[in-house]
Amino acid sequence: MKKTLNPKVISVLEDKIQLIKTEKGAIYLVGPIRLPVNLYGETVVFKWYCWLNCDEATEDYQIIIDKLSSVNLAELQQSSVLAYGDFEYGEDAILRFHSICHTGDIFGSKRCDCGFQLKQSMKMIVDHGMGALFYLANHEGRGIGLFSKAMAYILQENGYDTVEANEALGFVDDSRNYGDAILVLKALRSKPVTLITNNPKKLQALKNAGLEVSGRESIWGDISEYNEKYLKTKINKSGHINDEGTCCND
Numbered sequence: 001m002k003k004t005l006n007p008k009v010i011s012v013l014e015d016k017i018q019l020i021k022t023e024k025g026a027i028y029l030v031g032p033i034r035l036p037v038n039l040y041g042e043t044v045v046f047k048w049y050c051w052l053n054c055d056e057a058t059e060d061y062q063i064i065i066d067k068l069s070s071v072n073l074a075e076l077q078q079s080s081v082l083a084y085g086d087f088e089y090g091e092d093a094i095l096r097f098h099s100i101c102h103t104g105d106i107f108g109s110k111r112c113d114c115g116f117q118l119k120q121s122m123k124m125i126v127d128h129g130m131g132a133l134f135y136l137a138n139h140e141g142r143g144i145g146l147f148s149k150a151m152a153y154i155l156q157e158n159g160y161d162t163v164e165a166n167e168a169l170g171f172v173d174d175s176r177n178y179g180d181a182i183l184v185l186k187a188l189r190s191k192p193v194t195l196i197t198n199n200p201k202k203l204q205a206l207k208n209a210g211l212e213v214s215g216r217e218s219i220w221g222d223i224s225e226y227n228e229k230y231l232k233t234k235i236n237k238s239g240h241i242n243d244e245g246t247c248c249n250d
């Protein structure tokens with residue numbers, strides 16, 4: 001027997017759930033939720049959204065809520081958005097599509113520049129006055145997953161560069177897909193955005209999806225002996241734009 005949810009619970013939640021239809025079903029976007037964040041020692045209040053992909057597209061949210069306790073979501077990762085200022089309607093917003101990096105974002109690993117890029121892009125958004133950071137949870141290791149990334153790191157310790165290591169394990173170098181994130185972005189905002197990225201492929205993915213991109217801001221930093229080779233590979237093999245030699249000179 002299904003337990004019927006308290007109608008008050010449904011009415012509180014349904015105001016904050018948005019249904020976005022996809023080819024395979026739907027994305028359920030919840031938020032905004034007030035999220036005070038410690039950013040470099042200062043408290044900044046963001047508006048947080050989270051989304052979930054589902055095969056079923058229904059506006060009867062009771063059906064979706066009923067499923068949550070049985071689908072073991074903690075075993076999976078969900079993507080989310082940190083928005084700041086008038087991201088939905090403001091004229092000039094900046095945007096970061098950040099790929100999850102367990103080692104860089106959480107542990108502060110210096111093998112890559114992800115942890116720096118995460119915090120720095122949040123700061124850029126706040127300094128700019130409006131914008132959003134999309135935290136893309138299915139992008140670990142450029143889409144190969146954490147366990148495969150661990151094996152790729154072992155290969156890198158044996159002379160492979162990041163691209164060669166992914167390819168040696170049978171993956172394409174970059175298998176990230178931005179489709180869902182773009183659908184969510186479109187649900188939140190219709191005006192052009194300035195993209196924070198060094199990666200022209202991200203810029204192209206957004207443009208291909210029909211979004212108006214008004215500009216690009218680069219984001220380099222935290223360069224050290226530990227990630228210099230990784231950053232050089234991004235520039236020389238993956239086509240990242242090394243603005244005025246801001247990254248590594250070679």
Ligand SMILES: [Zn+2]
Nearest residue numbers: 101104112114
């Ligand atoms: Zn990383």
